[in-house]
Amino acid sequence: xxxxxxxxxxxxxxxxxxxxxxxxxxTIGIGSRKNLKxxxxxxxxxxxxxxxxxxxxxxxxxxxxxxxAMLGLLPSNAVVGGSIRLGDTELVGMTHRQLNDxxxxxxxxxxxxxxxxxxxxxxxxxxxxxxxxxxxxMSAKQARAHxxxxxxxxxxxxxxxxxxxxxxxxxxxxxxxxxIAIALACDPIVLLADEPTTALDVTVQAGxxxxxxxxxxxxxxxxxxxxxxxxxxxxxADDIAVMRHGExxxxxVRSEIFVxxxxxxxxxxxxxxxxxxxxxxxxx
Amino acid sequence: xxxxxxxxxxAWITPLGVIGAVIAITWVGIAFTARLWVPFDPLxxxxxxxxxxxxxxxxxxxxxxxxxxxxxxxxxxxxxxLALMLVLMSLVVGTLIGAIAxxxxxxxxxxxxxxxxxxxxxxxxxxxxxxxxxLGPSLFNAVIAAFVVSWPQYARxxxxxxLGLRTQNYVMAGRLMGFSPFKTLRVDIAPNxxxxxxxxxxxxxxxxxxxxxxxxxxxxxxxPPTAEWGSMISAAIQNFDSWWIGLFPGLAILTVVMAxxxxxxxxxxxxxxxxxxxxxxxxx
Amino acid sequence: xSELLEVxxxxxxxxxxxxxxxxxxxxxxxxxGEVLALVGxxxxxxxxxARAVVGMEKPRAGAVTYRGSEVPLxxxxxxxxxxxxxxxxxxxxxxxxxxRIRVGQxxxxxxxxxxxxxxxxxxxxEWLERVGLPIEMVSxxxxxxxxxxxxxxxIARALxxxxxxxxxxxxxxxxxxxxxxxxxDMMRKLALDAGAxxxxxxxxxxxxxxxxxxxxxxxxxxxxxxxxxxxxxxDPVHPYTRALISAIPEPDGKGNLPAAPAADxxxxxxxxxxxxxxxA
Numbered sequence: 001x002x003x004x005x006x007x008x009x010x011x012x013x014x015x016x017x018x019x020x021x022x023x024x025x026x027t028i029g030i031g032s033r034k035n036l037k038x039x040x041x042x043x044x045x046x047x048x049x050x051x052x053x054x055x056x057x058x059x060x061x062x063x064x065x066x067x068x069a070m071l072g073l074l075p076s077n078a079v080v081g082g083s084i085r086l087g088d089t090e091l092v093g094m095t096h097r098q099l100n101d102x103x104x105x106x107x108x109x110x111x112x113x114x115x116x117x118x119x120x121x122x123x124x125x126x127x128x129x130x131x132x133x134x135x136x137x138m139s140a141k142q143a144r145a146h147x148x149x150x151x152x153x154x155x156x157x158x159x160x161x162x163x164x165x166x167x168x169x170x171x172x173x174x175x176x177x178x179x180i181a182i183a184l185a186c187d188p189i190v191l192l193a194d195e196p197t198t199a200l201d202v203t204v205q206a207g208x209x210x211x212x213x214x215x216x217x218x219x220x221x222x223x224x225x226x227x228x229x230x231x232x233x234x235x236x237a238d239d240i241a242v243m244r245h246g247e248x249x250x251x252x253v254r255s256e257i258f259v260x261x262x263x264x265x266x267x268x269x270x271x272x273x274x275x276x277x278x279x280x281x282x283x284x
Numbered sequence: 285x286x287x288x289x290x291x292x293x294x295a296w297i298t299p300l301g302v303i304g305a306v307i308a309i310t311w312v313g314i315a316f317t318a319r320l321w322v323p324f325d326p327l328x329x330x331x332x333x334x335x336x337x338x339x340x341x342x343x344x345x346x347x348x349x350x351x352x353x354x355x356x357x358x359x360x361x362x363x364x365x366l367a368l369m370l371v372l373m374s375l376v377v378g379t380l381i382g383a384i385a386x387x388x389x390x391x392x393x394x395x396x397x398x399x400x401x402x403x404x405x406x407x408x409x410x411x412x413x414x415x416x417x418x419l420g421p422s423l424f425n426a427v428i429a430a431f432v433v434s435w436p437q438y439a440r441x442x443x444x445x446x447l448g449l450r451t452q453n454y455v456m457a458g459r460l461m462g463f464s465p466f467k468t469l470r471v472d473i474a475p476n477x478x479x480x481x482x483x484x485x486x487x488x489x490x491x492x493x494x495x496x497x498x499x500x501x502x503x504x505x506x507x508p509p510t511a512e513w514g515s516m517i518s519a520a521i522q523n524f525d526s527w528w529i530g531l532f533p534g535l536a537i538l539t540v541v542m543a544x545x546x547x548x549x550x551x552x553x554x555x556x557x558x559x560x561x562x563x564x565x566x567x568x
Numbered sequence: 569x570s571e572l573l574e575v576x577x578x579x580x581x582x583x584x585x586x587x588x589x590x591x592x593x594x595x596x597x598x599x600x601g602e603v604l605a606l607v608g609x610x611x612x613x614x615x616x617x618a619r620a621v622v623g624m625e626k627p628r629a630g631a632v633t634y635r636g637s638e639v640p641l642x643x644x645x646x647x648x649x650x651x652x653x654x655x656x657x658x659x660x661x662x663x664x665x666x667x668r669i670r671v672g673q674x675x676x677x678x679x680x681x682x683x684x685x686x687x688x689x690x691x692x693x694e695w696l697e698r699v700g701l702p703i704e705m706v707s708x709x710x711x712x713x714x715x716x717x718x719x720x721x722x723i724a725r726a727l728x729x730x731x732x733x734x735x736x737x738x739x740x741x742x743x744x745x746x747x748x749x750x751x752x753d754m755m756r757k758l759a760l761d762a763g764a765x766x767x768x769x770x771x772x773x774x775x776x777x778x779x780x781x782x783x784x785x786x787x788x789x790x791x792x793x794x795x796x797x798x799x800x801x802x803d804p805v806h807p808y809t810r811a812l813i814s815a816i817p818e819p820d821g822k823g824n825l826p827a828a829p830a831a832d833x834x835x836x837x838x839x840x841x842x843x844x845x846x847x848a
Contacts, residue, residue, distance in 0.1 A: 058744040059715070172610070201609035201771065206815040206828035213825060228745045231774075231817035235825050258821020272746040273819050274774040388644055453658040454666045454674075456642070457722070460622060460656055461681035461729050464646040471677075475668040 019046035020222045021070070021107070021190050025082035026092075028065055028074065028246075036079060039065050041246040047190055047222035052212070054237030054254070055226045056269070062246040063226045067192045070224070071109055072099035086190070105135050108183035112195040114175035118167040124151075124178055125163030128185055135186045150181040154211060173204035180211065184219075191215070194226045209235050230273060234258060242266045298553065304546025308489075311540045314357055315364035324351035326358040326511040334526050344528040346519060355511035356532055362423065362512050364540070367492035370427050370434065375485050377431075378438025379477065385439065386446025387469060397443065400436035408433050408495065409502070416504045423496065423512065426505035430495050434488070441484055445477050479555030487548035490541035497537055513537050570636075571597040572765045573621065573733055578630035580616045590616040592789035593630065598765040600732060603756050605780030605797065606769045609812070613789040614769045615659075618737040621767060622656050623647075634733065652681045655731035657755075659738035661718035665710035671696075671721050672706030678728030687730045695724035698758060716747050723755060732764045741771065748772070752779050774816055777801040785809050787837055795847025806844040808837040 028040035040062045047053050057063045068074050070084055072094065084091040086106060091099065111117045119127055128147040132138050138146060144163070151159035154177040156170075167175055176196065183191060193212065197205040213236045216223050225237055233240055234254065241251040242265065250263040261267045324331065324341075328350065335345040343352040385396040412429035419425045449455055455472045463471065499505035500514030508515065513533040520530030580591040591613040598604045608614045619625040621632055623642040632639045634654060640647075655678075658664045666674060675692035683689045693703040699720040710718055719739060726734060736755060740748040752768070756779040759766040770776050776783055777797045784794040785808065793806040804810045814827040 058746060202773075202815040202826075203609060203811055203829050206817070206826040209817065210825055210828050229817075230745065230819040234819045234821050234823065235817035236823070238823075254823060255821050258819065269746055270819070272749055274749045274772075274778050453660060453664045456624060457656065457658070457664065457725065458666075458677065459642055459647060460652065460654065461677055462647045462649060462652040462684060463677075465644055471669070472666055475666075 017049050019048050020087060021047040021224075022085045023066075023070070023083070024085070026066065026069065026084060027081040028062070028069055029079045029081075030065075030075065030077060032077065039246055040069070042082065043241075043243070043246070043248045045224075045241060045248070045251075047224055049189065049220040049222050050216055051238040052216050052223040052225050052236050054233045054240040055224060055243060056228065056230060056233055056240055057243035058228055061243045063243050064194055066243075067109070067194050067224060067226050070190075070192060071103050071107060072096070073103075104131065104183075104188070105186045106188055107190040107192065108186070108188040109192040109194065110176070110179050110183050110196050112198050114172065114179040114199075115167060117179050118175060118182075120167055123164055123166055124170075128163070128178075128182055131182060131185045146185070147181075150184055151178070153184070154178070154181045155207075156181070171204075172200055173207060176200060176204075176208055177211065180208075180215075184215070187219075188221070190222045190224070192224045192226070195228070196225070197232055198227065198229065205232070212236055230258075230269065242269070298550045300546045301550025301553075304543040304550065307539055307543035308547055311360055311536075311543065312364060312368075315360040318357035318361050322351075322354035322357050324354040326350065326355040327509050334523060334529075336526075337528050343532045344526070346516075346529050347523050347526075350511075352516075352528060352532055355516060356513070356536055359511045359513045359516065359533065360536070360540075362506060362510060363493055363496055363514075366423060366427050367489055367496055370430055370492045370496070371485050371488050373431050374435040374488070375438055375481060378435035378440075379442045379481055381435070382439035382442025383446050383469060383473070383477070386443040387450060387465065387473070389447075389450075393443070396439070400439050403433060404436045406433050409499070409504075412499050412504045421504050421507060423500065423506040423510070426496055426499040430492065430499075434492070437488075438481065438484065441480060442477055445480060446473055449473050449476055479551075483548055483552045483555055485548075486544055486551055490544040490548075493537065493544075494541055570599075572600045572602075572635065573598040573767070574631075574633045575617070575621065576631050576633070578617065578620060578632065579628040580613070580620055580625055581628045589789055591620070594786070594789070594791055595630075596784055596791070596794070598733065598767055600765055601760055601763055602782070603759065603766045603768060603780045605776040605783045606767065606786060607771065607773050607776050607783055607812075608786035609771055611788075612786040614786050615737055617786075618656070618735050618767065618769050621733075621735050622654055623651070649681075649685045652685055652729060653731050654733045654735065655726035655729050657719075657723055657726050657734065657736040657739045659741060661715045661722060661742055662710075664722040665718055665725075667710050669709075670706065671708050671710070671713070674721070675706075675725045675728050678725040682728065682730040685730075690728060692724075692728070695728045696721075698727070699724045699754065716743050716751070719743060719751065723751075723758070727758055727762065730762065732762070733767070734759050734764050735767045735769075737769045738771070739768070740775065749775055749778060752776075755779070773801065773813060785812070790838075790840070791845065792837070792841070793844040793847070795845070799847050804844075805847075806841050807834070807839075809844070811837070 023043065023045040025042050025044060026040055027042050029036040029038045031037045043066065045053060055063045055066065069080055072091065074080065080092050082092065086102065125147060128150060129143040132143045132146055147163060148159045151162055156162050156174055156177050170178065197208050200208065209232065212223065215221055227233060237254055239253055240257045241248045242263065244265050250257065250261065250266045257266060258270065261270060329348045331341060331345045331349045331351055333345060333347055333349045335341055337344040341351050341353065343356060345351055381396055385393040408430065411433060412426055415425050415429040455468060458468055458472050496505055497514030500512045501518045506512030506515050513536055516533040517530050523529055574597050576595045578591055578594045579589065582588045582590060594617060596604065606614045606617065616625055620627055623639045626641055639651060672692040675695050679690050692706050696703050696705055701717060701720050713721065739755065740751050743751060752775050755766065768776065768780060780797045782795060783797040783800045785792050785800065787808045793800060793804060793809045800809060801813065804813055811829045815829065817826045818824065
């Protein structure tokens with residue numbers, strides 16, 4: 001395996017807090033016992049409160065599978081090895097029931113397509129309050145107040161009115177904000193964001209990026225940002241790990257990845273960008 | 285390269301599919317050869333009456349002294365070919381009508397689909413009684429009655445597939461290249477309809493056998509003294525304590541219907557678009 | 569200069585529970601050997617316009633004229649040979665290829681269209697080479713290829729018909745980020761080599777400015793800004809174009825958040841600025 005510089009060693013001064021979620025030597029294989037396909041081949045990551053850890057890579061690099069593994073959402077024919085620790089709790093090998101308690105409560109996730117993560121036939125209010133009532137044991141009234149506060153936090157206009165509406169009555173950007181509100185409902189410490197802006201228009205994406213950055217800063221959320229879009233990475237990720245073929249080929253603080261990439265693959269990715277330095281010269 | 289699609293991929297071989305195929309092929313083989321090798325004339329009444337199964341008469345004799353084994357085997361050659369013919373007729377007519385409705389759309393579709401709605405509203409058994417009353421009860425008339433009500437399901441399925449395919453990009457691309465409507469149907473649409481229709485047809489063979497036997501049981505199909513499974517069971521009702529008269533035709537119907545259902549189910553798995561192996565061999 | 573394609577005052581409406589005007593009196597032209605980009609966000613009507621150009625959408629008003637004759641609607645009947653020189657590349661590479669026919673055969677259909685029009689014949693392998701795929705792929709099926717490879721095959725098939733107008737509806741948005749710019753660039757080169765006009769539809773201004781001679785920016789069915797690509801990218805005058813460009817996060821590693829417009833689209837985005845149109 002390649003030797004990886006973790007963000008902690010490279011940026012020891014900035015990482016003032018200890019990681020809340022640590023992935024060490026994670027391996028994931030999918031398939032039958034005879035025909036096991038190795039998807040993730042021993043990767044290590046650490047998520048720290050208040051920091052956004054980017055996970056970059058092309059489709060098929062294993063980045064989405066990695067984030068699903070943290071939630072225990074892999075298909076039943078997946079074989080997981082290594083360790084995912086949330087604080088002192090080991091998540092690998094947990095039963096579905098134990099994971100259920102952690103999912104949504106301590107670790108929350110938002111997906112690429114907000115319309116598929118929201119229930120089309122329930123009002124936004126129901127979806128927001130169901131969650132808190134179950135996990136935080138709030139009364140209906142408290143839950144409603146909490147929901148309004150959350151919607152206000154993610155800047156959905158007229159939160160009280162929005163509670164009574166259905167997901168299809170909102171635009172794509174607003175739906176993603178609502179999905180973020182639901183993810184935040186139980187005050188998680190880790191937020192996994194899998195291509196959260198890929199399905200959105202750039203003008204809408206910009207707003208979501210602002211929101212994610214603010215949430216990480218204010219709530220001291222540890223965020224894992226999975227995206228193939230290096231522009232998005234550059235805008236909000238603090239640390240970036242570049243993944244290819246199930247391995248992390250390079251991991252460093254943002255500026256180093258962009259300004260001083262070490263691995264050939266990282267350089268290749270950067271060179272392919274339309275806004276990359278190479279292009280500017282070509283257009284002159 | 286050319287050999288690859290001649291070989292049956294391993295994934296096609298499922299236990300139930302193989303069992304079903306073996307039983308179904310055996311029965312079809314019996315149906316077409318039975319008259320050559322049965323020990324007794326199925327219609328001659330010169331054996332002892334109501335004889336229990338034994339060495340001479342494998343499955344016993346009925347109330348008229350006919351050998352049940354011989355009647356059962358020749359009965360296969362009455363029901364199975366007619367059932368296959370019924371399915372084939374429905375398939376050809378239904379698929380054609382469905383493809384026309386789906387491809388041409390608009391009023392053609394409207395007209396043809398209202399026609400299928402109309403036909404599907406007929407209760408099969410009552411329609412068979414009407415046909416029997418008009419044309420006289422015979423197995424062939426029962427087939428006509430069954431055909432009238434069974435083609436619409438093929439038409440419906442074909443129509444919905446064609447409707448979905450019609451707007452597929454590759455169909456559009458073909459038409460932009462100047463494909464004639466016939467070529468579009470043949471090249472871009474038909475190959476994708478074959479799979480689901482074959483599945484439906486193989487499941488339908490079982491249903492057709494059940495229907496034809498049922499009509500004969502009610503006296504609307506095969507007429508005495510023809511050896512037919514449904515009418516044999518019907519005869520067993522008069523001799524309730526001679527269990528062998530009804531049991532063997534019953535088992536025959538059960539095995540053949542189940543066999544075709546197994547075949548249909550495994551065909552469904554094979555043609556499932558998510559199973560990768562299937563597509564490679566679908567066209568030479 | 570005689571225009572290859574002329575779209576004049578095109579209106580496209582969808583009649584459902586309410587009438588949605590997807591394209592609202594849009595006019596544009598493409599000359600032979602010109603790459604025109606049509607840029608806008610989801611729902612701006614760019615795809616409807618693309619479909620109308622090839623005849624897959626019926627205009628409510630206005631006209632689409634190709635080499636002086638109106639593009640007929642792609643109905644049930646066979647398309648006349650004179651219009652098979654308009655080809656299209658679709659957004660979704662998964663549904664662009666027939667799953668049951670080998671790649672080589674699908675490209676051959678394009679070649680056949682060219683031959684039937686009286687154009688020169690060719691071999692599928694040539695086209696695979698031209699789009700940067702190994703020639704062994706002629707005997708593959710679509711599901712054996714990656715998304716990027718499928719899209720290249722779809723481009724090869726369209727080019728094999730020797731079009732002189734190629735319409736590409738978001739041809740790169742389903743591809744991996746690292747191949748987007750290169751595929752876009754390839755499309756430009758191949759279209760120009762063939763002397764064809766290219767209508768390139770995209771939501772990605774950053775890539776479009778690489779390959780397009782002129783760019784048209786659409787917002788809610790209307791053209792808000794148009795002209796030479798560099799001018800629009802470097803000096804946008806319409807507020808919507810400005811917002812669009814400043815919202816693109818720059819991959820420079822500096823951690824600058826892109827400017828986010830207000831949650832609700834400002835009214836000024838809908839205004840028409842005569843000086844923003846046809847900037848030379």
